[in-house]
Amino acid sequence: MEGVILFADDHVFDSGRSENKLFQKFNLNENFSVLPINNLNTLEKTVTSISTFKALILDWNFKRKMDDAEDGIELPDENPYEFLKNKKIYSLVYVYSQNEVAQAIKDELNRLYSGKIFFKRKENAEDESAEYDKILGGINDFEDKNKHLTVPFVWSQTINQSAQTIFSELEQADPNWIREIYNTAQKDG
The missing domain is CATH 3.40.50.2300 (Response regulator)
Structure with a gap:
């Protein structure tokens, strides 16, 4: 385990x-x-x-x-x-x-x-x-x-790691990325 x-x-x-x-x-x-x-x-x-x-x-x-x-x-x-x-x-x-x-x-x-x-x-x-x-x-x-549970756990770990990677890259590109997304969404309506 x-x-x-x-x-x-x-x-x-x-x-x-x-x-x-x-x-x-x-x-x-x-x-x-x-x-x-x-x-x-x-x-x-x-x-x-x-x-x-x-x-x-x-x-x-x-x-x-x-x-x-x-x-x-x-x-x-x-x-x-x-x-x-x-x-x-x-x-x-x-x-x-x-x-x-x-x-x-x-x-x-x-x-x-x-x-x-x-x-x-x-x-x-x-x-x-x-x-x-x-x-x-x-x-x-x-x-x-319950060996079938292995797949959802691996998926979950992969999703979590991908989110960490995406957020790290967004932060490196622009520390204000959340504000930029918010402003864009406001303009787009």
């Missing part, structure tokens, strides 16, 4: 936590790049910016920061349900969580993601090697069963 994996868990940066150890284990694998994400807001921005990634390893519960609360009120945890409902993700979504996800939510997300979403519990979180093997095995198994 090659490509990018998004690792979204509110404890991904917490040294000593099993989530951080698991992220570090994924990060040592040279076949892919792993981007750590510790909140749902950053996850949404990342998915919008990076259109091509192999898999999203996603915790279900995200603690809200205390500075989000006013007057010492404790805020409830967040979950990625609305994010998953509203985003159209073509990649594998691997929900990996301590908490069980309600069956009605699983059913709805399975309908939306049709074979591209899996729900696994953090069964043995303290044994990051076993959890790593379990998750990586699931990702590899998904890829083996």
Whole structure:
């Protein structure tokens, strides 16, 4: 497997936590790049910016920061349900969580993601090697069963690279190229 994996868990940066150890284990694998994400807001921005990634390893519960609360009120945890409902993700979504996800939510997300979403519990979180093997095995198994996904990923990468090339060339030709296009469009009506 090659490509990018998004690792979204509110404890991904917490040294000593099993989530951080698991992220570090994924990060040592040279076949892919792993981007750590510790909140749902950053996850949404990342998915919008990076259109091509192999898999999203996603915790279900995200603690809200205390500075989000006013007057010492404790805020409830967040979950990625609305994010998953509203985003159209073509990649594998691997929900990996301590908490069980309600069956009605699983059913709805399975309908939306049709074979591209899996729900696994953090069964043995303290044994990051076993959890790593379990998750990586699931990702590899998904890829083996969905080889047809390779073509859209290659297309997406090619489109992204072409856009970078086009924008770089336009910028080199004229730093005000966007204004020029706008003015031309205004004149053309």
